[in-house]
Amino acid sequence: MAHTNRKSIYLVLGCTLFAAAAQVLMKFGAGHPLPIPDFSTPARAVAFVVAIFSNAPLFFGYCMSAGTALLLILALRDGELSTLYPIIAMSYVWAIPLSMYYFGDKLNIWKISGIALIVGGVALLGRFGAPPSRAGK
Amino acid sequence: MTETPISSILLVLLASVIGSFGAVFLKLGAEPLKNGLRYIFNWKLIAGILFYLGSSVPYVLGMKHGELSVLYPMVSASYICALFWSRLFFKEPITLGKIGALALILLGIVCIGTGARG
Numbered sequence: 001m002a003h004t005n006r007k008s009i010y011l012v013l014g015c016t017l018f019a020a021a022a023q024v025l026m027k028f029g030a031g032h033p034l035p036i037p038d039f040s041t042p043a044r045a046v047a048f049v050v051a052i053f054s055n056a057p058l059f060f061g062y063c064m065s066a067g068t069a070l071l072l073i074l075a076l077r078d079g080e081l082s083t084l085y086p087i088i089a090m091s092y093v094w095a096i097p098l099s100m101y102y103f104g105d106k107l108n109i110w111k112i113s114g115i116a117l118i119v120g121g122v123a124l125l126g127r128f129g130a131p132p133s134r135a136g137k
Numbered sequence: 138m139t140e141t142p143i144s145s146i147l148l149v150l151l152a153s154v155i156g157s158f159g160a161v162f163l164k165l166g167a168e169p170l171k172n173g174l175r176y177i178f179n180w181k182l183i184a185g186i187l188f189y190l191g192s193s194v195p196y197v198l199g200m201k202h203g204e205l206s207v208l209y210p211m212v213s214a215s216y217i218c219a220l221f222w223s224r225l226f227f228k229e230p231i232t233l234g235k236i237g238a239l240a241l242i243l244l245g246i247v248c249i250g251t252g253a254r255g
Contacts, residue, residue: 110252128234
């Protein structure tokens, strides 16, 4: 039976960290005024492209999302979809401290319970998805 | 407190199902990568990424109205779908461990959605 190795699980965990950071960057980027697409003259088209690239948070947010996809693909190459895909829920967990720090959100008992439950679920997936650790002995 | 419109719930559910198809295509497209990274440009991976990007449209539309405590759990529908697609397309076993893990994650997302209200 095909098992999921630990490396794939760590890759998806890394992927969720990237995804959470990308979300923060995009939220920052969305706060900047977005340039109006105008391709009527070459000069205006260039100005529009420059404006997109100069919105650094948004640009890096998109780059990090692309990186996220790459990590997920590499993980899926060597692991079970049913084990790896639900680990993406960890991005909800990372989002909580990030939005507390950057956007002043408050912690409450619901969020703490949610973090505990999701971490518990992901740990279960790691336990049952990865090959038994005794196998090598 | 505002009501969550049915249309928002359906849109987020739709996004979840589209997203789970994206995961299936990413998994299919990841297979050729076992022979080297140069196989990264294949139609299945591109389809997977398009499904993912496509799922963000109903997601954003659905999230505009309604409460996170109702809508967040709808997102986890994609994990449940993915469990069935994994069985169907990749012959991955559905084990008690996976069901238990999914139940915990689902409950956790419900809690975080509820906590976001305060």
